[in-house]
Amino acid sequence: MAVHDHVDLPTFIEGVKKRNPGQPEFVQAVQEVAEDIFGFIADKEEYHEYQILRRMAEPDRIISFRVCWEDDKGNIRVQRGYRVQNNNAIGPYKGGIRFHPSVNESVLKFLAFEQTFKNALTGLPMGGAKGGSNFNPKGKSIHEIMRFCQSFMTELYRHVGADVDVPAGDIGVGAREIGFMFGQYKRITNQFTGVLTGKGLEYGGSLIRPEATGYGAVYFLANMLATKGQDLTGKIAVISGSGNVATHAAEKVVQLGGKVVTLSDSEGFVHDPDGITQEKIDWVKAHKTKRRGRISEYADAFASASFHAGKTPWGVPCDVALPCATQNELLGEDARTLVRNGCIAVSEGANMPTDLAGVHVFKDARILYAPGKAANAGGVAVSGLEMSQNSERRSWKESELQQLLLDIMEGIHKSCLTYGRVSDDYVDYVKGANIAGFKKVADAMLAYGVV
Ligand SMILES: NC(=O)C1=CN([C@@H]2O[C@H](COP(=O)(O)OP(=O)(O)OC[C@H]3O[C@@H](n4cnc5c(N)ncnc54)[C@H](OP(=O)(O)O)[C@@H]3O)[C@@H](O)[C@H]2O)C=CC1
Numbered sequence: 370m371a372v373h374d375h376v377d378l379p380t381f382i383e384g385v386k387k388r389n390p391g392q393p394e395f396v397q398a399v400q401e402v403a404e405d406i407f408g409f410i411a412d413k414e415e416y417h418e419y420q421i422l423r424r425m426a427e428p429d430r431i432i433s434f435r436v437c438w439e440d441d442k443g444n445i446r447v448q449r450g451y452r453v454q455n456n457n458a459i460g461p462y463k464g465g466i467r468f469h470p471s472v473n474e475s476v477l478k479f480l481a482f483e484q485t486f487k488n489a490l491t492g493l494p495m496g497g498a499k500g501g502s503n504f505n506p507k508g509k510s511i512h513e514i515m516r517f518c519q520s521f522m523t524e525l526y527r528h529v530g531a532d533v534d535v536p537a538g539d540i541g542v543g544a545r546e547i548g549f550m551f552g553q554y555k556r557i558t559n560q561f562t563g564v565l566t567g568k569g570l571e572y573g574g575s576l577i578r579p580e581a582t583g584y585g586a587v588y589f590l591a592n593m594l595a596t597k598g599q600d601l602t603g604k605i606a607v608i609s610g611s612g613n614v615a616t617h618a619a620e621k622v623v624q625l626g627g628k629v630v631t632l633s634d635s636e637g638f639v640h641d642p643d644g645i646t647q648e649k650i651d652w653v654k655a656h657k658t659k660r661r662g663r664i665s666e667y668a669d670a671f672a673s674a675s676f677h678a679g680k681t682p683w684g685v686p687c688d689v690a691l692p693c694a695t696q697n698e699l700l701g702e703d704a705r706t707l708v709r710n711g712c713i714a715v716s717e718g719a720n721m722p723t724d725l726a727g728v729h730v731f732k733d734a735r736i737l738y739a740p741g742k743a744a745n746a747g748g749v750a751v752s753g754l755e756m757s758q759n760s761e762r763r764s765w766k767e768s769e770l771q772q773l774l775l776d777i778m779e780g781i782h783k784s785c786l787t788y789g790r791v792s793d794d795y796v797d798y799v800k801g802a803n804i805a806g807f808k809k810v811a812d813a814m815l816a817y818g819v820v
């Protein structure tokens with residue numbers, strides 16, 4: 370057999386940097402994966418010959434388009450929309466849509482790349498994609514949001530479809546925005562299909578999809594703790610974010626006997642040493658989704674809490690941490706603080722919330738550390754189940770879906786053990802998730818030859 374040139378890891382990363390100038394988030398995501406995959410494929414010639422990792426790190430296509438909409442004062446506004454379709458080797462493209470001023474090609478490419486591995490880990494047939502716009506929903510009226518969503522879909526509709534690419538929500542996109550986009554897709558195409566997930570229950574949505582990402586991240590955490598003979602009872606949890614993922618993660622921690630002491634948003638964090646109970650979580654949910662308020666107002670509503678402007682919550686001593694806001698919100702120094710303060714487990718509800726330096730701190734300290742692509746896969750998994758229900762034209766019971774979510778998170782945890790066990794007492798979950806996700810997609814790509 371011919372022996373093909375093997376580039377080494379530094380040369381590979383240099384190549385990724387050169388081909389993707391000014392895209393630090395994408396380079397970071399690829400580097401984190403490549404650090405593990407290079408070891409795994411060292412003696413596997415076929416993966417080299419067919420340039421599998423190199424091909425995975427080049428999106429199938431990037432669609433970028435203009436989105437025009439009219440604000441309430443009659444001004445014409447122009448935004449940029451994207452869909453990055455990274456890889457559909459194992460199923461239709463699948464992944465959320467983000468509306469946030471920080472959205473750019475680098476951010477969406479990293480998210481679509483990560484999504485490819487995450488979706489493979491779920492065991493369901495879904496490829497990886499991500500989309501969005503630099504549109505800022507904050508401070509916009511509901512009619513402005515609606516007009517923007519309709520305009521966004523007026524271009525996106527030609528690139529998506531129930532068997533082609535199935536978007537869902539992400540930062541700034543919840544059930545309300547999915548409703549506006551689904552309505553516009555239906556109107557343009559005159560078809561009622563499962564083109565989006567995260568829909569309302571009245572029109573094809575799935576039970577427990579809103580809860581699934583946060584709950585799943587806590588199930589993964591519980592699975593990790595169980596390997597050490599521990600559970601969440603009495604554990605102090607520090608959580609960042611106060612959106613969909615953070616509030617549902619908090620809810621599940623409380624249900625499993627833990628005490629949540631922080632939540633945050635982009636302006637700072639609240640610390641409530643008395644614990645953020647279910648009643649307080651319900652207040653936060655209503656505050657964020659209905660009143661569209663800021664987390665600082667939690668400290669006005671609950672006397673036991675203090676607000677820390679411009680700060681992240683990682684300095685608050687805890688047993689477990691769940692970063693559930695955004696990428697690179699937990700840096701190397703924060704990771705060192707968490708470890709120093711006795712944190713024994715970190716489960717990422719957000720995508721790539723820990724920077725590379727932080728990842729290395731957690732690995733070196735040998736604490737239980739689950740990367741987002743494993744820990745937050747519950748959301749897209751239930752999206753996959755929503756697609757199945759739409760295809761069958763029926764709705765499954767909540768108890769069935771709850772059990773499936775538990776089973777899928779346990780399955781992902783097992784895959785991480787299979788590929789990430791380093792010694793009797795240490796599992797590298799990053800390595801486990803990267804290799805398990807890679808192998809499935811890579812083997813499908815090999816089956817297709819060079820395409
Ligand atoms: N929704 C889902 O099913 C899934 C989401 N994820 C990931 O989870 C994370 C949170 O998503 P989700 O809860 O859905 O989004 P939401 O829009 O519901 O909430 C986002 C939260 O993160 C905060 N946030 C956003 N940007 C920043 C920033 N730059 N700095 C600090 N805080 C920030 C927001 O604060 P503010 O209100 O101030 O902007 C808000 O509290 C993202 O990384 C997303 O990709 C992963 C898997 C599935």
Ligand SMILES: O=C(O)CCC(=O)C(=O)O
Nearest residue numbers: 464465537539748749752
């Ligand atoms: O449910 C989905 O399709 C997407 C979820 C998502 O965007 C993610 O897993 O990051």
